[in-house]
Amino acid sequence: MLQLSYIRDNKEETLTRLAVKNFDGKAILEDVLKLDAERRTTQGELDALLNEANTLAKQVGDLFKQGKKDEAEEIKNKSGALKESTKKLEESLRTTEAELNKLLVQIPNLPSPKVPKGKTPQDNEVVHKEGELPQLAKGALPHWELASKYDLIDFELGVKLTGAGFPVYKGKGARLQRALINYFLEQGTKAGYLEVQPPILVNEASGFGTGQLPDKEGQMYHVGIDNLYLIPTAEVPVTNIYRDVILKAEELPIKNCGYTPCFRREAGSYGKDVRGLNRLHQFDKVEIVQVAHPDKSYAILEEMREHVASLVKALGLPYRILRLCGGDMSFASALTYDFEVYSAAQEKWLEISSVSNFETFQSNRLKLRFKDGGGKPQLAHTLNGSALALPRVVAALLENNQSEKGIKIPEVLVPYTGFEWIS
């Protein structure tokens, strides 16, 4: 959620930057500013009335003590009359605030000045590319066929138990999952992130805090009986740790990492994009989250990008980093780097990580602030990134590392898998 004070003081700037995200904010901003002005007038009037009512009430008390009953009664009547007007004003203030809020949550975050213009993924800017694209022998298989050839993942069994998009990992397939999770967590810890293990169901307030609610309700699984949501990413519980928190400046930056399963309904997807591991309803991910001082957040974004790059590199996967264009960015992000690895058998790039700076967009909702010395609390910046999401890493590893001998496990993973080959 954008800060109202910022919109008020920088209307034109806001419009221009929203346009980079292909968001025409003209009408909504007009309404926001109008409601804001209304709100302030109403509050001014209400405060004046309440002030009067408070003064009168005090007088009544004093008069009663002095035994001046008649005078007290008189003021009581006066005060009672005020109540009508304060009630009306309170009601109108509440309505105005609700309307204002409803509009504010519909406005996406402003993209940082570095964000390229554009509408589609084709307009994303490739900022880095590394690793040789593997030349596979004839007859190379896509990962879903490798998965069944070596009995690593059983998609049909998952359908039986739950439905499509809930695979069952078996044997070395399961062990590979566990190895990747451990490896990623270990690297996160080494990079100074505190490992946390959060709940994977969250309440509404948490969903709102990171921006999944109210709009993206349909993307999350909802446990109606208890009104809880299955998390689509660890970002939600981990970032919400800091909801309604005022930190000390010296506590920044806060670095957390965590592994969780993630659940996404992925309503509306279909076709070859969802084949095999490409898109699942349940998947595993290690997430890194930072809460940063506003002056440092972009340096930290680069640091996080480096961390993710080091993981991909260590796994020996050819990858590229994209700076997302305005049209392809998420609602809440100010700047996003996407990591894609090349999947040789499918001959396409698969997104395996997304690293973003949200600036104050989340913290404004979360009321996540920090205090510098005796100063006023100010909003912190939040950042997060996948480090990494497993399924597509697994897909790329299986496909790129296949040969007649089987599938070669990257060296860094061997201590965690306990085997060098899947064959």
Place this chain on the structure above:
RNA sequence: GGAGAGAUGCCUGAGUGGCCGAUAGGGACAGUUUGCUAAACUGUUGUACCGGGAAACUGGUACCGAGGGUUCGAAUCCCUCUCUCUCCGCCA
């Protein structure tokens, strides 16, 4: 799931209708004292919004789990909800 107790500031905890934005203790911070440490003493110690001011600051309003009600006046009384704790039941 059943029965009971409770929710107050950074923490503990007092406060049963006006003198309460809120006693006290602890913690933290600042100052004084001290050769250092410790101790002692003094002071400070919330957030949001509206207004004034260049600013330090200052006037007002709201906030004692959340929402409603009674009243001239609510932390305090009433109702609803949420959560926590204790005991019992069930249980990895």
